[in-house]
Amino acid sequence: MAAATFSRWALAALGLGSLAAFGPPTKPNPPQQGVGINLANLDKSVSPCQDFYHYANGNWLKNNPIPAAETRWGAFNELGDRNQAIEKRILEKAAADARTAKAGTNEQKVGDFYAAAMDSMGIEQAGLKYLQPRLDRIKSLQNLADVQQYIADPKSYGAGWYGFGVGQDSKNSTQYAVQLRQGGLGLGDRDYYLKDDARSRQVRMAYKAYMSSIFQLLGDAPSLAATNADAVLALETKMAQASRSRVDLRDRLKNYTKVPVAQAAQDYPNLNLPLRLKADGLTSAQDVIIGQPEYLAAVNNLLANTPIADEQQYFRWHLVEGVTSALPKAYGDASFRFTQVLTGAKQQQPRWKRALRATDGALGEAFGQLYVDQAFTPAAKARAKEMVENLRKAYAERIMATDWMSPATKKEAIEKLNAFAVKIGYPDKWKDYSKLKITRQSALENLFATAEWREQDNLSKFGKPIDRGEWGMTPPTVNAYYNSSMNEIVFPAGILQPPFYDPKADDAVNYGGIGAVIGHEMTHGFDDQGRRSDAKGNLRDWWTKEDNDKFNAKADMVGKQYDAFTPLDSVHVNGKLTMGENLADLGGITIAYNAFQKTQQAKAKKSIDGFTPNQRFFLAYAQIWRANQRPEAVRQQVQTDPHSPGQFRTNGPLMNMPEFYQAFGCKEGDKMTRATADRSRIW
Structure with a gap:
């Protein structure tokens, strides 16, 4: 997902990337045969207490090689592909209808932009004419x-x-x-x-x-x-x-x-x-x-x-x-x-995927309106909102239960938590593209036109009230983010799908999936950088010196843990670069677990498919991070990406959680079990 401060330059990630969240029913009736966790993905030749990531995902990793046009393949990609199949149908219909659509409508602009991007012959014939x-x-x-x-x-x-x-x-x-x-x-x-x-x-x-x-x-x-x-x-x-x-x-x-x-x-x-x-x-x-x-x-x-x-x-x-x-x-x-x-990619992405991404990047909210009409219901939005509030309550309890934070800092932390603005699915008010002219004549001219429109859209904000309805991601995006200056958590419709949220699955699956994502974005408000903003989004030091020192000591311990992780020989995770995301992962899974304990399923302790509710919770969390990745892409990620590779986003947080040890019977000396003095838990 991504925690972010926005400007015209880019989305500066402070959070993590992920997928689904319609939100579960209030009082689910857990089925006896599980939904949402694919048991065929498990590799039971691996002990869950030695390497939980490969225990939960080992067979999937063996059976899902990276497609030639991809640099990684995992749960995010699978969901992205499903979303893109919907988006492709929308765009092809829009392109067919654009010739008869009223000029200036979103349908005309989206359809003509995509059609021009797909017109390889026209692009070849134009050569450098428009450049x-x-x-x-x-x-x-x-x-x-x-x-x-x-x-x-x-x-x-x-x-x-x-x-x-x-x-x-x-x-x-x-x-x-x-x-x-x-x-x-x-x-x-x-x-x-x-x-x-x-x-x-x-x-x-x-x-x-x-x-x-x-x-x-x-x-x-x-x-x-x-x-x-x-x-x-x-x-x-x-x-x-x-x-x-x-x-x-x-x-x-x-x-x-x-x-x-x-x-x-x-x-x-x-x-x-x-x-x-x-x-x-x-x-x-x-x-x-x-x-x-x-x-x-x-x-x-x-x-x-x-x-x-x-x-x-x-x-x-x-x-x-x-x-x-x-x-x-x-x-x-x-x-x-x-x-x-x-x-390390072996093949170029097919043209339709490249054209789709270009359309989403250029006309994200015009295209997004067409997408949510087909892929996201008001009921799904309401259920996701309900789950966010459950996580907010659990977070408040964790803040108040901390033994290292003073009452004064706790008071401000609760104020900030309660002030979180929540955006789910799509904007309440869509961007106005009326001044943007798009035609089928030239894909290149369309790119220049949208770049100039974005520039003017950004510059026109100066002197106006803050637009708190603005979004930093488009509705089809498979991701989420926290924006510190707005003090908001945002979950596009694209991420609110299985395996992150499955309306047919039990609470354990949904809290281990989208619950951990929600908790992750909330934790970005309290990670090593997000915590520096107050409830109003202002960069202000609201911590006592003693609390600040205690937090930093705990965060430094997490940094050292991740410094020791090696996805490839001689390649180490950078614990300082990934600090915010690692803290958000640890906080997210902790808060989601505590929220899950309040559900009927967790209290009943009834097994499904041979796994207890708590075991299913941790399996769901591990399975959202499954991915194969090319060595070149791993090296690029370690150098440039604030997120750790997937196996460490799974094992790293769980190695600090006694609740995980208890769920799977892990003992002292197991690789997934850290000695008490070496564990880090902030929330």
Whole structure:
């Protein structure tokens, strides 16, 4: 799922990713034959007390190899595929109906966007027709003033250099603020540029080859293309050297510096901030929030000292790299060759899946309205809401029962918990796409049009009241998130499906699945970063010093536990990078277990399929994390993803839970059993 602070740049994950939640009936009548746990997935040759992940999923892992077009295959992918089958039918019908649909309607826009994305012949015939005017503009840049104008223009696509946008002020959650932060790198992580290990060198070589291929497709001779690729890589390496690591970026306080506009303009004159604010309609801004001052200082110097020819190559590259899906096949093939090195994928995704993702990304809420009409009922939403409230009550009990937190901090924690806003399924108010023009004529022009619409949508927020109805994910998304500045937990309709929630299954299955997901997102409000915001979403220290120290000691213990996990030889999980997600996993399963104990099924203690209710609860939790993953994708995840690999999201939390030991009869000395002094439990 994902805990997040939103801006135009991206969704910055503070949570986890997952699937389903319609919510169970209030008083279920447990069946004797189980539903929701596939016993064929179990590998009973493995002891649950030695490796519960492989006990619960071993046979599934053996029998479900990774499809050639995938980099991992697991419960998330299975649900995603089922959702995509529904989405494909919707999109194909929308594309067929769009020719007769009223111009400007969501049906017309969704249908024409998808149809244009699927029109491979039309894309080939268009060639660079719709791209050339933008390439010509880049070619016309002659000096720093031209570059500043290009970066400032909200219609410039892929201008890069640094992140800029309007987002909620972390220390004043009732206002939007102009924000600047590091950005502009083509590779997924700064360490790919800076490390000298074999894997990093391989990625850099593949990246340079990718850039060279694109430059040749744009008409450069091979030698010139290689020279231009070297120039871009050298420039981005300098940016990477000034960038903070992913671990450092997690510290919300250290990545917040508010300064007057005049001071920022003086500190970074080569950014020409007054020009940027004017071009973006933000001249009334009095202050700006700087995320990483040292990065902007480096960019300030680079803008003035980088040869214009090199800056042009940087702009060319980022313009084209972001739209290869809407260019002739050779561009997409070059992109995929690089993806293969990063992730180990063997085949490119079929065109319809790529077009589907593009439609969801461009017109998510227009498409989402069509999706929820078929895939999510008001009754499902109501049942999910009921389950959230059950988890909220259980969390309050756990907070009050802690023996390490003072009454003063408990009081604020309960206030924050009670203030959680809950969003389920889809927005109450949909985005207005009336100013966005979509046609079948050009998939590329549609991409540019939606990018410009998103830009204006973001910039237009400044000076307005906070839009607390806004969503950071689209309805079909198989995920969930916590947003600290809004103090909200959000569960899109796409995640509210089996195996996370199954209306036919017993409570043990649903609390072990979606219950743990709900608890996870709630816990993000109290993880090492989320806990720094108060009930109103403001970045404020509401902890006593003693409670703060006790929390940090417990969190550090979790970090050390995950540092020791090795998904591959010589590859260790980064306990600091994954800290928030690991704490949320541990808290989520703990709260879900306590909520489950209040159900009729847990109290009756009646076995189903030979497993007690508590055993079924833990099996359901383990089975949502089942996944096979390519080694390249594992390495990429460990370096760039704040989530731990699936086996550690299962075993890691359970190794700290005496309730798990009791459920499966685990004894001291078993691998799944930690000594009392080595266990960590916060909630």
